[in-house]
Amino acid sequence: xxNTNQADLLPALHRLQEKFxxxxxxxxxxxxxxxxxAQAEVVGVIGFYHDFRRTPPGRQRLRIxxxxxxxxxxxxxxxxxxxxxxxVEFGATTADGEVTLEAAYCLGNCACSPAVMLDxxxxxxxxxxxxxxxxxxxxxx
Amino acid sequence: MTQRIFxxxxxxxxxxxxERVCRTIENEARNRGLEVEIVRNGSRGLYWLEPLIxxxxxxxxxxxxxxxxxxxxxxxxxxxxxxxxxxLFHGPSEEIPYLKRQTRLTFARMxxxxxxxxxxxxxxxxxxGLERALDMKAEDIVDAVDTGGLRGRGxxxxxxxxxxxxxxxxxxxxxxxxxxxxxGDSGTFSDRMLMEGDPFxxxxxxxxxxxxxxxxxxxxYLRSEYPDAWDVLEDAIVTATREGILGANxxxxxxxxxxxxxxxxxxxxxxxxxxxxxxxxxxxxLVRAKPPLPALEGLFGRPTVVNNVITLASVPxxxxxxxxxxxxxxxxxxxxxxPFQLAGNLKRPGLVEVAFGMTLRELLxxxxxxxxxxxxxxxxxxxxxxxxxxxxxxFDLPLDYEAFAAVGATVGHGGIVxxxxxxxxxxxxxxxxxFCAIESCGxxxxxxxxxxxxxxxxxxxxxxxxxxxNDDTLLRDLCQTMLEGSLCAMGGMTPYPVLSALDHYPExxxxxxxxxxxxx
Numbered sequence: 001x002x003n004t005n006q007a008d009l010l011p012a013l014h015r016l017q018e019k020f021x022x023x024x025x026x027x028x029x030x031x032x033x034x035x036x037x038a039q040a041e042v043v044g045v046i047g048f049y050h051d052f053r054r055t056p057p058g059r060q061r062l063r064i065x066x067x068x069x070x071x072x073x074x075x076x077x078x079x080x081x082x083x084x085x086x087x088v089e090f091g092a093t094t095a096d097g098e099v100t101l102e103a104a105y106c107l108g109n110c111a112c113s114p115a116v117m118l119d120x121x122x123x124x125x126x127x128x129x130x131x132x133x134x135x136x137x138x139x140x141x
Numbered sequence: 142m143t144q145r146i147f148x149x150x151x152x153x154x155x156x157x158x159x160e161r162v163c164r165t166i167e168n169e170a171r172n173r174g175l176e177v178e179i180v181r182n183g184s185r186g187l188y189w190l191e192p193l194i195x196x197x198x199x200x201x202x203x204x205x206x207x208x209x210x211x212x213x214x215x216x217x218x219x220x221x222x223x224x225x226x227x228x229l230f231h232g233p234s235e236e237i238p239y240l241k242r243q244t245r246l247t248f249a250r251m252x253x254x255x256x257x258x259x260x261x262x263x264x265x266x267x268x269x270g271l272e273r274a275l276d277m278k279a280e281d282i283v284d285a286v287d288t289g290g291l292r293g294r295g296x297x298x299x300x301x302x303x304x305x306x307x308x309x310x311x312x313x314x315x316x317x318x319x320x321x322x323x324x325g326d327s328g329t330f331s332d333r334m335l336m337e338g339d340p341f342x343x344x345x346x347x348x349x350x351x352x353x354x355x356x357x358x359x360x361x362y363l364r365s366e367y368p369d370a371w372d373v374l375e376d377a378i379v380t381a382t383r384e385g386i387l388g389a390n391x392x393x394x395x396x397x398x399x400x401x402x403x404x405x406x407x408x409x410x411x412x413x414x415x416x417x418x419x420x421x422x423x424x425x426x427l428v429r430a431k432p433p434l435p436a437l438e439g440l441f442g443r444p445t446v447v448n449n450v451i452t453l454a455s456v457p458x459x460x461x462x463x464x465x466x467x468x469x470x471x472x473x474x475x476x477x478x479x480p481f482q483l484a485g486n487l488k489r490p491g492l493v494e495v496a497f498g499m500t501l502r503e504l505l506x507x508x509x510x511x512x513x514x515x516x517x518x519x520x521x522x523x524x525x526x527x528x529x530x531x532x533x534x535x536f537d538l539p540l541d542y543e544a545f546a547a548v549g550a551t552v553g554h555g556g557i558v559x560x561x562x563x564x565x566x567x568x569x570x571x572x573x574x575x576f577c578a579i580e581s582c583g584x585x586x587x588x589x590x591x592x593x594x595x596x597x598x599x600x601x602x603x604x605x606x607x608x609x610x611n612d613d614t615l616l617r618d619l620c621q622t623m624l625e626g627s628l629c630a631m632g633g634m635t636p637y638p639v640l641s642a643l644d645h646y647p648e649x650x651x652x653x654x655x656x657x658x659x660x661x
Contacts, residue, residue: 007441009423014365014404035423048425048582049406051365067327068522069558071572072485073513105409105526105576106325107366108333109153110484110558111188111491120368124156 005036009045013052022053058093058100060138062086063117066103069110078114079103081128085135098139143178144222147195147202149252151184151337152369153330158209159192165210166194169217177222183338185252186492187239195234198224204231239489239508244470246478247455248331248494250339257376259384262341268386270460274349275394279309282353286456288464290476295321295412295449296524296553296630298475298542301456304446307436308354311444316356318347319421319440319447322363322370323405323412326525328556331480331492332450336363336370339454340377341386346453348391348398349460350446357397360440362417364405374402409580413629414447416582427584428629449554451480472498475541475552483509485558486518502536505559516561520569520646524553526576527634529641530566549637566646567606571599573638581631588632591623595639606651613643613652 012031016023023046032039046052064079079090086094086101093100109115112124116131118138123130148163149155163179170177187193193206194216203224205216212229219225231237245251254261262268274282287302308316320343324332336343347359363371378400381387389397403421405411411420415429418440439445455477459467468476475497481504483490488510495504505511505518512518520530523540529550531538538544545552560569574595581588598619602611620636627633643650 006423007421010404010406010420014406037423045423045425049408051405051407065327067576068526068569068572069328069484069556071569072558072560072564104366105580106327106329108324108330109156110328110330110482110556111186112153112157112191113484113490115156117366122152122156122369124153 005034009035009037009042010049013046017052021057022055025054059098061100061102061117061119062135062138063102063104063107065105065107065109065113065115065117067106069106070114073113075114078116078126078128078131082131085132099135143176145178145180145197147180147182147197149184149192150181150256150369151191151334152367153188153334154184154191154193155369157191157207161210162192162194162208162213165213169213173217175217175222180255182254183250183252183256184334184492185234185240186248186334187237187489188491189489190231193234196221196224198222202234204234204237205229206231239491239493242508243494244478244496245494246458246467246470247342247451248335248339248480248492249458250342251334251492252338254339256338256340256373257380259341259380262339266461267341267457268345268392270457271345271348271386271392274352274460275392275396279353279355282349282460283309285460285464286353289459289467290464290471290474291452291455291459291467292475292542293449294451294455294479294554296326296551298552301448301452304436304448305350305353307434308356308444308446311437313355315358315441315443316354317440317443317445318350318354318356318359319414319418319445320347320359320361320453321412321414321417321447321449322361322367323409323417324367324450324554325364325409325412326527326554326556328484328522328558329482329525329554330484331482331555333367333370334492335450335454336367337373340374341381342454342457343374343450344377344381344387344400346456347400348387349456350448350453351398352396354444354446356446357399359398359400360403360421361400362403362405362411362421365407371402371404378402408582409576410582410629410631413631416629417447418445425582427582428631430628451554470496472496472539472541473543475543479540479552479555481540481555481557483557483559485522486512486514486561487559488513497541498539500537500539501531501557504540504557505536509559512559512561514561514563516563518559519562519564520560520566520642522558522560522569522638523556524551525556526573527551527630527637528553528556529637530569530645531641532645549641551634551637566642566649567599567603567651570639570642570650571596571603573635573642574599577631577635585626585628585632587623587626588628588635591619591627591632592635595619595623595635602650609651609653611651611653613647613650617643
């Protein structure tokens with residue numbers, strides 16, 4: 001099947017990102033060759049999906065759900081607090097390289113809203129105080 | 142016999158402390174010299190009580206919740222292993238009204254079994270549907286699903302039997318079963334629960350689909366936001382392969398079915414079936430124009446069944462009990478049950494599987510207990526971010542595909558998100574447009590450009606509304622263009638929340654009183 005090669009691209013991108021935290025520029029040419037695609041196509045795929053990034057992330061990834069169910073339970077205030085506390089906008093990494101703050105659009109934890117995810121750890125019914133505690137624990141404080 | 146204690150492993154239960162409670166119970170039991178066996182079950186779906194811990198006494202399970210680690214010593218002191226009284230005591234789990242009033246068909250095993258125990262799965266009715274299907278002709282399997290009246294649970298509500306028949310009748314050669322597990326709708330979590338809490342049920346449903354249409358290969362497209370579901374499914378697939386349920390010789394029948402797990406990468410639009418197929422093929426998730434239907438030219442150009450998790454997981458019950466038994470539940474042309482998901486500002490959020498036909502009011506108040514904040518419920522969004530907002534005057538609408546469609550709303554994937562009277566509906570309308578702008582695949586203009594213009598329009602309305610001098614003509618016109626001109630539901634349904642907010646809550650938009658009268 002002619003498509004089989006390209007069909008391995010997303011799994012390959014996930015593996016790379018798991019290893020390096022992002023997709024390094026120097027990997028693009030190899031990816032293109034291995035999957036029988038143009039480099040521009042590979043870059044297009046990386047750019048399409050929110051998960052893939054081309055620059056190193058912070059040591060930890062904090063995702064705050066901004067979707068409706070969490071909004072109904074005060075997620076906007078939580079998001080504002082996180083942004084102020086960390087001193088970064090959504091999508092950015094703290095100056096010390098510790099935390100990348102991201103918006104998520106549903107973490108499937110809607111019955112325990114509001115929800116956040118620190119790396120792969122899901123937290124529910126998160127108050128401002130609890131968010132501070134989660135971040136402190138993540139920093140090893 | 143060692144006494145069994147059930148502590149859910151469900152991601153939501155763990156998100157509110159089930160893992161720490163589990164460790165505390167182990168330590169506390171050890172310190173007291175008590176022998177207990179801890180079973181990690183799925184969640185019962187009574188999320189306001191999570192972590193919900195069950196103690197098994199003479200074959201009956203007694204519920205305590207929500208249990209925090211610091212409650213554990215007190216629970217032992219109160220003699221919970223003998224069902225002792227305690228502030229967190231709820232009596233036998235099955236007798237809790239929230240659970241007792243449900244009709245759990247698809248979720249019959251949810252929270253009851255250890256999700257990764259095949260023995261448990263068989264003991265609770267698992268594999269009966271598959272065993273029956275292996276003795277049936279392909280047409281008869283499709284007929285059973287058809288008779289049951291099963292419709293796509295992902296949101297579109299398309300009759301599953303018709304889709305399967307199309308793929309069955311398509312030319313031979315390679316065909317595929319693709320499970321859409323890209324559950325991105327806010328307010329929905331039934332797919333996640335099922336995959337984490339009863340993974341063999343999904344696997345069984347996919348194999349039956351394969352037998353029906355002549356497909357020997359399946360894919361589960363799972364969103365990356367569900368790492369726990371990934372781990373459970375990976376484990377379940379290994380077990381099912383080892384036990385001869387998956388592989389070259391399904392239950393010794395000589396039939397083959399291979400199953401692959403595929404991880405999404407954070408694109409909401411990949412929940413749209415053609416975008417999902419592009420994604421598995423390693424491309425940007427651009428929506429395909431239809432026709433051709435995926436049933437005829439789907440994955441890698443081959444005939445493909447694309448079904449949602451709950452659709453496929455409903456199939457084993459239908460095959461085991463017959464289409465007529467499934468059809469006996471429901472109302473109108475909406476047959477069977479739907480696992481509704483109560484979320485947002487509710488006192489008792491959770492999973493409620495009931496037959497179609499129940500009213501929104503019953504779900505919100507009898508089950509949900511009203512708002513968590515104690516303030517009046519002002520708006521309810523049904524069916525995810527592309528679903529309409531409904532005011533109290535619509536709470537008596539029966540939950541049924543046709544009844545909802547008749548008022549410009551959608552049942553969708555059964556997600557119900559409640560907002561109290563502090564909600565700003567103009568901001569929610571803006572959010573709907575913003576979400577579409579962020580998640581649009583970019584292929585068609587009404588969605589790609591329309592959503593951006595929608596955000597701009599709503600921003601200017603939000604800025605001007607203190608003067609109550611807004612005009613919604615342009616916004617309504619834009620919504621109409623998106624409704625009629627978009628390639629898929631992303632752009633085509635984003636107007637639902639926007640228009641319903643405009644219709645029912647004009648005062649939030651700073652519309653002039655004259656317009657308010659006209660639209661009410």
